[in-house]
Amino acid sequence: xxxxxxxxxxxxxxxxxxxxxxxxxxxxxxxxxxxxxxxxxxxxxxxxxxxxxxxxxxxxxxxxxxxxxxxxxxxxxxxxxxxxxxxxxxxxxxxxxxxxxxxxxxxxxxxxxxxxxxxxxxxxxxxxxxxxxxxxxxxxxxxxxxxxxxxxxxxxxxxxxxxxxxxxxxxxxxxxxxxxxxxxxxxxxxxxxxxxxxxxxxxxxxxxxxxxxxxxx
Amino acid sequence: xxxxxxxxxxxxxxxxxxxxxxxxxxxxxxxxxxxxxxxxxxxxxxxxxxxxxxxxxxxxxxxxxxxxxxxxxxxxxxxxxxxxxxxxxxxxxxxxxxxxxxxxxxxxxxxxxxxxxxxxxxxxxxxxxxxxxxxxxxxxxxxxxxxxxxxxxxxxxxxxxxxxxxxxxxxxxxxxxxxxxxxxxxxxxxxxxxxxxxxxxxxxxxxxxxxxxxxxx
DNA sequence: TAGATTGTTAATCGATTAACAATC
DNA sequence: TAGATTGTTAATCGATTAACAATC
Numbered sequence: 248x249x250x251x252x253x254x255x256x257x258x259x260x261x262x263x264x265x266x267x268x269x270x271x272x273x274x275x276x277x278x279x280x281x282x283x284x285x286x287x288x289x290x291x292x293x294x295x296x297x298x299x300x301x302x303x304x305x306x307x308x309x310x311x312x313x314x315x316x317x318x319x320x321x322x323x324x325x326x327x328x329x330x331x332x333x334x335x336x337x338x339x340x341x342x343x344x345x346x347x348x349x350x351x352x353x354x355x356x357x358x359x360x361x362x363x364x365x366x367x368x369x370x371x372x373x374x375x376x377x378x379x380x381x382x383x384x385x386x387x388x389x390x391x392x393x394x395x396x397x398x399x400x401x402x403x404x405x406x407x408x409x410x411x412x413x414x415x416x417x418x419x420x421x422x423x424x425x426x427x428x429x430x431x432x433x434x435x436x437x438x439x440x441x442x443x444x445x446x447x448x449x450x451x452x453x454x455x456x457x458x459x460x461x462x463x464x
Numbered sequence: 465x466x467x468x469x470x471x472x473x474x475x476x477x478x479x480x481x482x483x484x485x486x487x488x489x490x491x492x493x494x495x496x497x498x499x500x501x502x503x504x505x506x507x508x509x510x511x512x513x514x515x516x517x518x519x520x521x522x523x524x525x526x527x528x529x530x531x532x533x534x535x536x537x538x539x540x541x542x543x544x545x546x547x548x549x550x551x552x553x554x555x556x557x558x559x560x561x562x563x564x565x566x567x568x569x570x571x572x573x574x575x576x577x578x579x580x581x582x583x584x585x586x587x588x589x590x591x592x593x594x595x596x597x598x599x600x601x602x603x604x605x606x607x608x609x610x611x612x613x614x615x616x617x618x619x620x621x622x623x624x625x626x627x628x629x630x631x632x633x634x635x636x637x638x639x640x641x642x643x644x645x646x647x648x649x650x651x652x653x654x655x656x657x658x659x660x661x662x663x664x665x666x667x668x669x670x671x672x673x674x675x676x677x678x679x680x681x
Numbered sequence: 682t683a684g685a686t687t688g689t690t691a692a693t694c695g696a697t698t699a700a701c702a703a704t705c
Numbered sequence: 706t707a708g709a710t711t712g713t714t715a716a717t718c719g720a721t722t723a724a725c726a727a728t729c
Contacts, residue, residue, distance in 0.1 A: 259696070261670050265663035269645070283710060295710095296698050303712060311711040312705040328666045329673030343564035350560045353645055353662040359669075397672060422672045424665060428486070428570055438671035442664055445570040446482035447657055448641060449545045452576075453478050454655035455614060455639045456546030476720070500686060512686095513722050520688060528687040529729040 256304045263301055264324055266291070271321040283314035330358040334422075335396045339411055340403035341366035341374075341381045344426060348400055349377040359398070363390055391418040398422045405429045473521045480518055481541055483508070488538040500531035547575040551639075552613045556628055557620035558583035558591075558598045561643060565617055566594040576615070580607055608635040615639040622646045 270291055274282060284302075288295040302308050302315075308323055309315045325331060336354070338345045341364045348354075349364055364376055367384040374381045382390070390396075399415045401408055401423055408427040415423065422438040425431055428445055487508055491499060501519075505512040519525050519532075525540055526532045542548060553571070555562045558581045565571075566581055581593055584601040591598045599607070607613070616632045618625055618640055625644040632640065639655040642648055645662055 257696075262663075262667055264670070265660070265666040266647075268666065269660075269663070273646075285710080294698060296700095297696090299711065299713085300697075307712065309711050310705060311703070312709045314710065327670065327673075329669045329676075330666065332669070332673065334669060334672065343567045347560035347564035348661075351661065354665060357662055357666060359665065398668065421675065422668050424668050429490075430483075436675060438668055438675060440664055440668035440671065442659070442661065443482070443486075444565075444568065444659065445574055446479075446486070447659055448571060448576065449482040449485065449547065449574065450479055451615065451639050451641050451655055451657035452546045452549070452551060453481070453544065454657065455551065456544075456549065458638065458653060458655060459546075474720075502686080511722060513724095514720090516687065516689085517721075524688065526687050527729060528727070529685045531686065 260301050260304055263297075264328060267298070267301070268321065268324045268328070271317050271324070274317050275321055279317060281314050281316055284309070287315075325358075333358055333360050334398050335360050335362050335394070336398040336400060337362050337390070337396045338364045338400045338402060339366075339384075339387075339415070340401065341371050341376065342368075342402060345400070345402035346371075346376050348402060348426075349379070362394060362396060365390075387414065388418065396420060398424060401425045401427055401431075403427060477518050477521055480514075481545060484515070484518070485538065485541045485545070488534050488541070491534050492538055496534055498531050498533055501526070504532075542575075550575055550577050551615050552577050552579050552611070553615045553617060554579050554607070554613045555581045555617045555619060556583075556601075556604075556632070557618065558588050558593065559585075559619060562617070562619035563588075563593050565619060565643075566596070579611055579613060582607075604631065605635065613637060615641060618642045618644055618648075620644060 267287075270287065271282075284295040284298040288298055291298075299309075302320070305323070305327055308320050336359045338349055338361070341349070345364065345366070349361060355361065361377065361379065364379055364381045365384050365387055366372060366381050371381050372383050397420070399420050399422070401411065403411050405427045408425070408429060408431060412423060412425075412431045412433055416433050416437055420437065422440070423431065423433065425439060425441045426444070428443065430441065431439060433439060484504075487504065488499075501512040501515040505515055508515075516526070519537070522540070522544055525537050553576045555566055555578065558566070562581065562583070566578060572578065578594065578596065581596055581598045582601050582604055583589060583598050588598050589600050614637070616637050616639075618628060620628050622644045625642070625646060625648060629640060629642075629648045629650055633650050633654055637654060639657070640648065640650065642656055642658045643661070645660065647658065648656060650656060
């Protein structure tokens with residue numbers, strides 16, 4: 248058993264945890280109770296070595312000669328990620344994307360609590376989405392005083408994301424999930440995770456392009 | 465100048481190209497015409513070495529003693545990614561997310577052509593989104609016969625993604641942009657790019673959790 | 682020309698895989 | 706116990722950074 252103080256786990260390992268979590272959840276749903284790194288590796292298309300190395304960054308979750316108890320491992324990964332912490336989440340920018348994200352089933356299932364939506368467009372303010380009324384941006388400060396929030400989902404246009412991010416940082420936000428087509432610059436203690444959709448689509452385009460080149464030569 | 469046949473550029477380099485493209489586009493908009501790897505590296509928070517190494521996977525785009533002509537480099541990266549190929553794109557699954565993606569401004573600006581939306585929910589079929597009428601899934605085969613498509617955006621629930629993906633592969637799709645909360649299994653010649661939103665949110669949660677742990681100890 | 686900056690090689694760093702002793 | 710599989714160390718592989726000769 249390693250120290251709880253998982254100080255320097257490389258980010259590349261962290262980014263694999265949600266995928267493990269996903270596969271383990273699936274197995275659990277199928278009623279499977281234990282699994283070896285070898286058979287999990289075959290399902291996931293990675294090496295068993297990598298799975299064991301990754302998990303051992305956090306502690307000895309397995310049992311020699313037996314493998315891993317799926318329920319336990321699933322729970323532990325959830326804890327590492329902080330899914331039981333019930334992070335309070337707000338959506339800033341209730342356009343098409345913001346509203347779609349509000350209705351995204353997965354987030355609340357994974358323990359995130361959607362508390363409010365904000366926008367400055369009169370056309371959407373007052374609309375009810377996923378049981379919540381879209382509030383004007385002016386209410387942001389008051390909301391943070393009363394309720395507070397851990398995570399803000401940034402679904403605003405590129406042009407306003409800088410200003411909005413600064414405002415949220417001033418209000419004490421802990422993490423920003425950024426969907427705008429630009430990187431944002433925040434103090435080091437604020438966590439940022441970017442979802443650059445256009446970047447991802449361009450990467451897909453590259454793969455097609457490469458495939459086409461390959462077949463022509 | 466290296467060979468055009470950019471066969472073995474590591475994926476990790478490819479994934480950085482859209483970000484270069486983004487920064488270069490921004491500079492271009494600001495009227496900047498040339499840049500050195502050093503000053504670009506400062507803007508982007510990466511090393512100048514990495515920029516030069518990355519770009520040299522594709523050819524000598526720069527000029528010693530001068531740097532890179534932004535317009536030229538921007539164009540070249542666009543070509544590498546295949547942005548001028550006008551990839552025909554369809555959205556399968558016109559729920560909240562699918563409809564939001566249809567309205568996403570960035571894609572058409574980057575050369576992707578949205579041709580059609582499909583869904584099997586009577587409640588949305590016939591609705592007009594972004595100038596296109598949502599069609600029933602039955603029309604898929606006919607559409608591919610008449611028009612064809614390169615990329616399908618998969619915004620269907622996890623439960624049907626496997627079936628939908630198989631169907632699209634049978635129709636000759638070249639790339640799948642997968643938004644469902646599951647990995648998909650397709651023949652090797654079909655490109656897949658996953659956008660696992662929940663995975664990304666969990667990664668963000670980890671960062672918050674780590675931050676909190678750190679401040680408590 | 683002198684200064685600047687690339688393209689590219691070599692050195693370093695980090696991540697993945699292989700191997701195996703420990704042990705359930 | 707014997708077989709299986711982990712945890713962990715060592716070996717390999719790949720990616721990043723540093724350095725510098727080439728050259729604009």
